[in-house]
Amino acid sequence: MSAWNPTNLTGLHPTARPSERRQDIEFAEKDAQLRRDVHELGNLVGELLREQCGEELFQAVEAARRAAIDRREGDADAGTRIGAILQQFSTASVRDFVRAFSTFFQVVNTAEQVHRIRRRRDYLKASSMRQPGSIRETIARLRDSGLDADAAGRLLASLRIVPVFSAHPTAPTRRTILRKHQAIARRLVEMQNPELTPAEIAAFVDAIRTEITTIWQTEEYPAEARTVFDELEHTLFFLTEVIYRVIPAFYEAIEQALAEAYGAGAPAPPSIVRFASWIGGDMEDNPEITARAIREVLARQRSLVLDLYHRECRDLANKLSQGTGRVAADGAVHERIRHYAAHFGRAMGAIPLRHRDMPYRVLLRLMMARLQATHDDGSYPYESPEEFLDDIGLIATSLRANRGANAGLFAVRRLQRRVETFGFHLMALDLKQSAIAIREVVGRCLGDPQWLEHTPEERAERIREAIRRNESPRENLDNDAKRVLAAFQAVSFCRRKYGKRAIGPFIVSMSHGTDDLLSVLLLGRWGDLHGPGGSVPLDVAPLFETTEDLANAHATMRQLLQDPIYWEHLARRERRQIIMLGYSDSNKDGGLASARWLLKQTQSALVQVLDDAGVEFTFFHGRGGAISRGGGKTHAAVLASPPGAVRGRLRAIDQGEMVSAKYGFRGVALRTLEQAMGSVALATLLSSQAGDQDGAAWRAMMEDLARCSREHYKALVYDTPDFFDYFRQATPVDAIGRMQSRPGQEPAGGDGIDNLKGVPWVAAWTQTRMIMPGWFGFGTGLDTIMKQHGEAAVRDMAQNWYFFQALLGDVELVLAKADMGIAERYSELAGDLHTRFFARLRSEFDLCVERVLALRGQSVLLEGNPALRRAIRLRNPYVDPMSLLQVDLLRRWRGGNRQDAQLYEALLATVNGITRGLQDSG
Numbered sequence: 001m002s003a004w005n006p007t008n009l010t011g012l013h014p015t016a017r018p019s020e021r022r023q024d025i026e027f028a029e030k031d032a033q034l035r036r037d038v039h040e041l042g043n044l045v046g047e048l049l050r051e052q053c054g055e056e057l058f059q060a061v062e063a064a065r066r067a068a069i070d071r072r073e074g075d076a077d078a079g080t081r082i083g084a085i086l087q088q089f090s091t092a093s094v095r096d097f098v099r100a101f102s103t104f105f106q107v108v109n110t111a112e113q114v115h116r117i118r119r120r121r122d123y124l125k126a127s128s129m130r131q132p133g134s135i136r137e138t139i140a141r142l143r144d145s146g147l148d149a150d151a152a153g154r155l156l157a158s159l160r161i162v163p164v165f166s167a168h169p170t171a172p173t174r175r176t177i178l179r180k181h182q183a184i185a186r187r188l189v190e191m192q193n194p195e196l197t198p199a200e201i202a203a204f205v206d207a208i209r210t211e212i213t214t215i216w217q218t219e220e221y222p223a224e225a226r227t228v229f230d231e232l233e234h235t236l237f238f239l240t241e242v243i244y245r246v247i248p249a250f251y252e253a254i255e256q257a258l259a260e261a262y263g264a265g266a267p268a269p270p271s272i273v274r275f276a277s278w279i280g281g282d283m284e285d286n287p288e289i290t291a292r293a294i295r296e297v298l299a300r301q302r303s304l305v306l307d308l309y310h311r312e313c314r315d316l317a318n319k320l321s322q323g324t325g326r327v328a329a330d331g332a333v334h335e336r337i338r339h340y341a342a343h344f345g346r347a348m349g350a351i352p353l354r355h356r357d358m359p360y361r362v363l364l365r366l367m368m369a370r371l372q373a374t375h376d377d378g379s380y381p382y383e384s385p386e387e388f389l390d391d392i393g394l395i396a397t398s399l400r401a402n403r404g405a406n407a408g409l410f411a412v413r414r415l416q417r418r419v420e421t422f423g424f425h426l427m428a429l430d431l432k433q434s435a436i437a438i439r440e441v442v443g444r445c446l447g448d449p450q451w452l453e454h455t456p457e458e459r460a461e462r463i464r465e466a467i468r469r470n471e472s473p474r475e476n477l478d479n480d481a482k483r484v485l486a487a488f489q490a491v492s493f494c495r496r497k498y499g500k501r502a503i504g505p506f507i508v509s510m511s512h513g514t515d516d517l518l519s520v521l522l523l524g525r526w527g528d529l530h531g532p533g534g535s536v537p538l539d540v541a542p543l544f545e546t547t548e549d550l551a552n553a554h555a556t557m558r559q560l561l562q563d564p565i566y567w568e569h570l571a572r573r574e575r576r577q578i579i580m581l582g583y584s585d586s587n588k589d590g591g592l593a594s595a596r597w598l599l600k601q602t603q604s605a606l607v608q609v610l611d612d613a614g615v616e617f618t619f620f621h622g623r624g625g626a627i628s629r630g631g632g633k634t635h636a637a638v639l640a641s642p643p644g645a646v647r648g649r650l651r652a653i654d655q656g657e658m659v660s661a662k663y664g665f666r667g668v669a670l671r672t673l674e675q676a677m678g679s680v681a682l683a684t685l686l687s688s689q690a691g692d693q694d695g696a697a698w699r700a701m702m703e704d705l706a707r708c709s710r711e712h713y714k715a716l717v718y719d720t721p722d723f724f725d726y727f728r729q730a731t732p733v734d735a736i737g738r739m740q741s742r743p744g745q746e747p748a749g750g751d752g753i754d755n756l757k758g759v760p761w762v763a764a765w766t767q768t769r770m771i772m773p774g775w776f777g778f779g780t781g782l783d784t785i786m787k788q789h790g791e792a793a794v795r796d797m798a799q800n801w802y803f804f805q806a807l808l809g810d811v812e813l814v815l816a817k818a819d820m821g822i823a824e825r826y827s828e829l830a831g832d833l834h835t836r837f838f839a840r841l842r843s844e845f846d847l848c849v850e851r852v853l854a855l856r857g858q859s860v861l862l863e864g865n866p867a868l869r870r871a872i873r874l875r876n877p878y879v880d881p882m883s884l885l886q887v888d889l890l891r892r893w894r895g896g897n898r899q900d901a902q903l904y905e906a907l908l909a910t911v912n913g914i915t916r917g918l919q920d921s922g
Contacts, residue, residue: 014815014849014861030122031867034115037188041107044209048103048216053096060085061100061881068877071821079821079884086885091892091902095909098885101878102913103216109916110181112871114188117667133635138678139257145685152258153267155684158648161676163662164430164504164620165238166278166655167231173660175237177218180211182241185665187211220912228288231279232297238663239275239426240304246670247273247421248414253674271420273673275427276504278653283433283487284509291486294429298494298502301426306375309388312415313368320360320395320408327407329359330398336391340366343380344373360395360408367391374424384499385423392416425502431491432507432543433484435516441484442519445473445526456513463518464565473526488527491538495529500537505578505620511542512549514560521569535572541620545582547589550598553579554605561613570615578651579606580620584758590706591713591777592627596807597706604642611644619645621652626762627774627810635679639686640806646683650676657915698797701785702804709781716776716840717753724753726837729830731764732890734898735907767914769883770823772841774814779848786851798855812852816861816872817918820845822880825887829894879917886910 049058064085071078089097123131130137142152187204190196196204222230251269258266280297283289322329337359341348347369348362355361371388374381382388392415399409439459443451446466451459465471473485495503506524508516517540524536531537542560544553557579560566570577581602586595603619610617623637638646654662662672694702717723728734737760753761765772786794797804820842827838849861862869889910893903 014853028867030119031115033118033192034111037111037114038108040205041111041208041212042104044205044212045100045104045107047209048212049100052213052216053100057093057096057100060088060097064097064881065877068880071880072873072876082881082884083888086881086888091900091906094885094889094906098882098906098909098913099216099220101882102220102909102916103212104878105875105913105916106177106181106215107184107212108875109919110184111188113665113668114185116671117185117189117665118192120667120671133675133678135253135674135678136257136260138674138681139254139261141682142685143261147685149258149262149266152262153269155648155681156254156272157270158684159270159272159677159680160274160618160649161272161673161680162274162276162428162651163654163676164276164278164651165235165427165659166282166653167235173657174218174220174222175234177215177220178237178660178664179241180215180218182665184208184211221908228280228286228293228297229300232277232300235277235279235659236301236304236426238659238669240308242663242666242669243275244308244418244422246666246673248417249666249670250673250677251417253670254677271417272677273421274501275422276430276651277427278430278432281429281431281504283431283484284437285432289487290483291490294431294487294490295494298425298429298498301429302424302498303375305422305424305426306371309415309419310368310371310375312418313364313371316408316411316415317361317364317368319411320364321358322360322404322407323357324359325357327404328402330394330401332394333359333363333398336394337363337366340370344369360398363391363395382424385419388424389416389419392419423499423501425498428502428504429494430504430507431487432509435508435510435512435519437480438484438508438516438519438523441481442522444477444481445485445523446471447474456515459515460513460518460563463515463522464563466522467518467525467565470525484523485527488524488529491524492527492529495537503538505539505541507541507543507580507620509543509545509582510549511544511556513556514563514566517542517560518563518565521565531572533572535569537572539573539576539578540569541578541580543580543582543622544602545585545622547586547594547598550581550586550602553581553602554609557606558609558613561609561615575615577610577615577617578620579617580622582622582758584622584624584762587773588753588756588758588761589714590710592709592774592811593778593781593807594706594710594713596803597702600640600642600803603645607642607644617647618649618651621650623653624655624658624759624762626766626771627814633806635675636806636809638676638679638683640803641683643687646680646687648680648684650680661919694801694803697789697793698801698804701789701794701797704785704788705778705781707781708784709777711777712780712844713777716837720837722833723837726830726833727753727764729833730768730827730837732767732886732907732911733760733764735890735893735904735911736760736763736767738904739908739911766918767883767886767911768823768826769817769819769879769918770826770841770845771814771818775811775818775848776841776844778811779844779846779851782851782855783847786855791854795855795857808852808855811848812856812861813868815845815849815852816869818845819876819880819883822883825884826890829887829890875917879914882910882913882917886914 046058046062049061064082067075067078067081067085071082086094086097120131120134123129123134130140139152142155147155187208191201191204250273251271254269255266258269280289280293340363344366347366351362351365367388370380370382373379392412396409396412396416399405399407399412439452442459442463443449446462448454448462454462473481477485491503506520508520511517520538520540521536524538525534529536529538542553542556544550544556549556557577561570581599583595583599586598589595590598606617606619621637623634634650634652638650661668663669762773782794798808799805824838824842827834827841830837853859853861856864858864860869862872886907889903889907893900893907896903898904
């Protein structure tokens with residue numbers, strides 16, 4: 001086996017062998033249909049380009065693609081040919097060139113998602129095979145571990161999985177285009193029917209052609225700046241059109257797996273999934289979030305979910321046509337009809353006489369009337385989703401008792417599952433504000449102009465005093481203070497109107513001390529947020545995100561839990577505490593290995609503190625989409641958690657385009673949910689059966705790796721003069737800054753890396769294809785421990801410690817996605833700084849690849865994952881021209897003092913096209 005040599009061929013990527021060419025890439029038999037789909041869709045895109053833009057554009061796109069392939073196969077002149085092709089385009093016409101590649105990636109990404117669905121179905125059809133991470137595999141592993149049906153039921157009942165949706169500060173794909181992606185996916189699935197005639201297949205191809213053409217003729221992104229309500233509508237698309245539909249199927253899959261593993265008497269699975277959102281509640285990052293916005297966001301969600309229930313009740317009414325002359329219905333059903341008829345006389349009168357002997361149909365029509373009253377704030381509404389569930393339960397019970405198991409019970413149970421999951425609020429709204437903003441408001445409300453000068457202990461004592469004395473805020477508050485208090489009043493209103501589940505935790509970012517969380521309790525009291533006994537019925541969650549805050553998190557929580565005011569509050573919340581852990585800042589502070597190790601240590605220390613206090617806790621993971629912001633495979637991250645850190649609960653951010661990747665299609669959404677459920681269940685089981693499996697030798701090696709990689713990272717990023725200027729010139733961070741949907745968050749300012757948000761830091765490096773935050777320092781750290789501790793010892797750790805396996809796998813994936821040849825073109829934008837910094841970056845990249853390959857025993861990256869390796873190698877030639885074009889556009893845009901709107905629009909197109917190609921927004 002020959003080691004990878006970065007200089008042995010011009011343009012050779014570390015996923016490719018020297019003798020390997022594109023035509024040599026093989027598809028496994030199981031992936032043959034994917035290859036056919038991609039080929040057919042690629043042909044349709046080619047036809048589209050000829051029809052819509054002419055032969056000249058088509059030939060230019062093809063020439064650029066072929067040159068990109070040649071460059072990767074060692075042709076030293078190919079890069080020059082690509083440059084010559086790009087020079088053909090004017091500023092006005094360049095967007096069509098970018099759009100051509102972007103459109104190809106849209107349809108290929110759709111085909112790959114369809115293939116995931118197809119593979120899942122293949123496993124379901126093969127009774128002897130269980131897909132890794134599937135519900136069937138999870139339940140079988142619970143059984144094989146020794147759990148009987150009751151024990152498995154108890155473990156499942158302890159699970160609570162809460163995906164939390166957050167907008168990414170770059171533009172999302174339009175909903176109308178997302179619907180077209182779904183239509184293409186449906187046609188691809190339907191075309192697998194072996195009974196189709198040639199004419200029917202041709203009709204499906206024509207339908208796909210229509211969708212692709214209308215995608216081309218639709219503006220990808222609105223020209224106007226997005227509002228919080230635009231972000232909301234984008235997320236609601238996935239909730240209402242995908243997730244709402246698959247939730248019952250998720251629970252049905254659990255029921256089937258339990259029956260398969262334990263027999264017909266297995267317990268019914270409990271409701272374990274809820275959804276939440278930051279859209280409309282993140283006051284820190286979006287000044288648009290006001291009390292009015294909070295109320296309107298939840299009102300919109302309530303309106304949508306009630307409409308869905310109304311529609312489903314109508315469908316059930318049409319389905320459940322049982323007549324009393326044929327089969328009985330429980331007396332409780334008839335009693336409920338009489339009760340509702342007295343309240344909804346008009347609705348009762350509108351039911352035709354010929355339907356009056358159909359009790360289920362009549363009751364469902366009256367339930368629709370009560371849902372409408374709830375929607376319109378009319379007379380006799382449902383006061384809670386539990387009342388609605390009670391009505392559904394009456395019908396389900398009656399069907400079971402009256403031979404209705406095969407006469408509609410299945411559909412009724414589906415509605416029950418949805419109401420249990422979504423309530424009357426669809427998804428909970430989290431609130432978020434920075435500790436410093438909260439401190440400023442509390443100081444104003446207390447009339448203390450020196451508030452920020454006090455120590456945290458002094459502030460905490462003054463807040464305790466204000467709470468004990470039930471002080472009111474001073475009068476004549478400024479607008480900032482009024483805005484915050486009004487937000488708490490809106491929370492109080494929404495809890496009453498939409499139910500207590502409608503409001504999630506109040507997250508305090510940059511939490512440093514007890515005073516930061518006590519401040520929220522005081523503001524809650526002032527904002528009329530009152531519970532039993534004067535308590536504040538709101539979960540307060542500290543967010544620890546910087547390296548320093550994460551390292552001190554256990555001490556901060558220990559101090560907080562010893563505070564009498566906070567402990568009383570926690571007791572009224574059933575001693576349940578949510579703690580949010582940030583991933584972006586810690587990675588930006590010290591690199592990937594250091595951040596991962598710190599987060600693991602932080603969780604272990606917090607587990608000890610919280611267990612000692614007898615507190616039930618949930619870690620809320622603030623992961624972004626990129627690996628360097630905590631992204632990657634969620635199930636792998638869960639299984640790599642420290643012992644005791646999961647305990648049946650998973651709360652994690654799904655941001656921006658990751659929502660589309662995970663929930664864009666029903667089959668994919670179902671796979672996402674089952675992988676989350678499986679990883680949480682198994683992590684909980686394994687934690688209960690064994691202690692800490694991190695041996696002392698492994699911890700020592702990981703400590704050395706984290707320290708060495710952190711020192712190497714900080715020496716470049718923080719300690720080397722002019723590196724921030726290099727970053728600003730060698731990446732498109734200035735263009736990305738203008739794309740952001742959130743005002744007041746300008747990443748391209750001159751305040752330095754310390755004050756830069758994690759999102760633009762990672763997104764900018766991702767666009768350059770260097771993806772530096774995902775690997776810089778890791779090679780040096782790995783090289784150090786392999787020399788100090790021996791390669792065999794490190795390899796043993798890589799083979800037997802899941803935490804290190806996951807970390808190593810993530811770094812390998814980032815290295816495989818990176819392209820230093822393309823990155824060098826971006827680096828050249830920095831002029832003299834390029835010669836100072838790029839060689840240093842390239843040297844670390846090469847060392848990292850070399851050490852990862854040596855540890856893996858591989859000759860190329862991703863050798864053990866041929867499908868992923870193949871996908872990256874096939875995609876790269878379609879991304880490369882967009883990257884090289886972006887470099888040219890950046891040079892021209894900056895040369896014109898960033899004033900040319902057409903150039904900026906073209907830049908925006910390349911940013912989004914590269915994102916689609918890499919499937920990574922950063």
